Amino acid sequence: MKYLTEFRDPVLARTLLDRIAAATTRSWTIMEICGGQTHSILRHGIDQLLPDEIELVHGPGCPVCVTPLETIDRALAVAARPEVIFTSFGDMLRVPGSKDDLFRVKSRGGDVRMVYSPLEAVKLARENPDREVVFLAVGFETTAPGNAMAVKQAAAEGLTNFSEIVSHVLVPPAMSAILSSPVNRVQGFLAAGHVCTIMGWGEYEPLAAKYNVPIVPTGFEPVDLLQGILACVEMLERGEARVENRYDRVVRAEGNPAARAVVDEVYEVCDRPWRGIGVIPDSGLRLREAFAAFDAERKFDVSDIAPTEPEICISGEILQGLKKPDQCPAFGNDCTPTSPLGATMVSSEGACAAYWKYHRSRL
Amino acid sequence: MCLAVPGKVLEIYDENGLSMGRIDYAGTENTACLSYCPDVTTGQYVIVHAGFALQILDEAEAMETLRTLTDLNQLIEDDRAGNGS
Numbered sequence: 001m002k003y004l005t006e007f008r009d010p011v012l013a014r015t016l017l018d019r020i021a022a023a024t025t026r027s028w029t030i031m032e033i034c035g036g037q038t039h040s041i042l043r044h045g046i047d048q049l050l051p052d053e054i055e056l057v058h059g060p061g062c063p064v065c066v067t068p069l070e071t072i073d074r075a076l077a078v079a080a081r082p083e084v085i086f087t088s089f090g091d092m093l094r095v096p097g098s099k100d101d102l103f104r105v106k107s108r109g110g111d112v113r114m115v116y117s118p119l120e121a122v123k124l125a126r127e128n129p130d131r132e133v134v135f136l137a138v139g140f141e142t143t144a145p146g147n148a149m150a151v152k153q154a155a156a157e158g159l160t161n162f163s164e165i166v167s168h169v170l171v172p173p174a175m176s177a178i179l180s181s182p183v184n185r186v187q188g189f190l191a192a193g194h195v196c197t198i199m200g201w202g203e204y205e206p207l208a209a210k211y212n213v214p215i216v217p218t219g220f221e222p223v224d225l226l227q228g229i230l231a232c233v234e235m236l237e238r239g240e241a242r243v244e245n246r247y248d249r250v251v252r253a254e255g256n257p258a259a260r261a262v263v264d265e266v267y268e269v270c271d272r273p274w275r276g277i278g279v280i281p282d283s284g285l286r287l288r289e290a291f292a293a294f295d296a297e298r299k300f301d302v303s304d305i306a307p308t309e310p311e312i313c314i315s316g317e318i319l320q321g322l323k324k325p326d327q328c329p330a331f332g333n334d335c336t337p338t339s340p341l342g343a344t345m346v347s348s349e350g351a352c353a354a355y356w357k358y359h360r361s362r363l
Numbered sequence: 364m365c366l367a368v369p370g371k372v373l374e375i376y377d378e379n380g381l382s383m384g385r386i387d388y389a390g391t392e393n394t395a396c397l398s399y400c401p402d403v404t405t406g407q408y409v410i411v412h413a414g415f416a417l418q419i420l421d422e423a424e425a426m427e428t429l430r431t432l433t434d435l436n437q438l439i440e441d442d443r444a445g446n447g448s
């Protein structure tokens with residue numbers, strides 16, 4: 001496909017690997033934020049081709065993995081109601097709640113449907129005026145504009161049977177949380193390319209300066225990732241801590257102002273718990289009061305839910321770059337993609353699932 | 364989840380007041396909302412995520428990146444050839 005094959009060119013990848021090796025004089029720990037990047041790195045074996053001094057640690061950038069158990073349990077309770085058509089992106093269907101997942105709710109007769117775009121959920125609401133259509137709005141800054149537009153569109157059409165369970169998360173506050181931890185190991189970041197497509201990179205400049213870390217907005221193909229790693233290593237070696245964009249074909253300094261305006265109109269910043277990590281201040285989005293009629297958690301009372309998390313799961317430490325999946329005692333035994341204990345094993349972008357799929361285990 | 368892929372805009376139309384596009388992903392066709400890329404014209408590439416075009420792909424930048432890397436590769440090759448002789 002155009003602009004995919006070119007950025008998978010093995011000759012260019014080799015050139016970049018040589019340059020990374022030449023630039024590296026000591027050990028560096030670099031975190032790729034985005035789960036899509038984690039997946040691509042393992043799939044193409046980039047982690048194994050880099051010089052031994054460069055360690056890549058995997059970040060919290062999988063919205064499926066960090067959606068709080070409480071939200072999943074609430075979604076399951078709403079999805080089981082007879083009047084509800086429950087809609088979600090495909091990756092959320094198998095995420096385990098305390099006792100259940102959406103697939104099982106569906107097999108017991110719940111009307112759970114996978115949608116590719118949130119506008120499909122709005123369409124379902126339009127076509128089924130006697131049903132309540134609920135959309136599970138999760139994701140980072142990349143996904144928020146579409147999910148915000150769905151609410152705006154439902155409002156514009158006067159639909160009263162559309163609502164969202166909103167559990168959006170924001171990347172920079174999570175980076176701050178990781179960097180300010182006393183046990184932080186991360187020295188440089190590959191920032192998530194498609195988050196930056198919406199947000200630009202202005203909000204990373206204060207982070208780079210405050211914590212003295214280079215931050216490189218990076219794409220997803222091997223050549224993109226290697227360019228990002230090279231830029232990060234070169235800055236680390238020079239002792240520089242700037243933001244340097246390496247996804248020029250898609251990321252502009254200002255991001256996408258039209259998308260940001262709609263997100264800002266529909267949602268507001270709030271504190272948000274991240275699964276396995278805990279509450280991170282100002283790290284989430286929720287519906288503004290003006291759009292409260294589209295808030296499924298107000299429409300359906302599901303506030304009395306107290307979730308329980310499997311004790312053995314170390315996904316919280318994995319999501320903060322403190323541990324690797326194969327350090328979990330359950331990895332590959334009690335926990336596999338067919339019977340996952342934690343969200344990082346369910347989502348195709350979760351680090352545990354990627355380690356399982358691409359056989360990364362030092363045990 | 365933040366997966367977004369490039370596709371070519373084949374047609375732009377209006378649906379329920381939203382700007383929509385018919386998009387070609389190397390042979391597979393689908394639709395996407397174009398409201399966030401108001402300046403896009405047919406024939407351009409957009410990056411699409413979950414049914415929304417997030418940005419127009421800058422072809423000049425893509426070519427420039429590839430050209431710089433290819434030149435670099437050539438330099439390294441020349442260097443190697445030079446060292447070997």
Ligand code: SF4
Nearest residue numbers: 313314328335342352
């Ligand atoms: S292997 Fe399973 S139990 Fe262990 S951290 Fe990963 S998801 Fe949790």
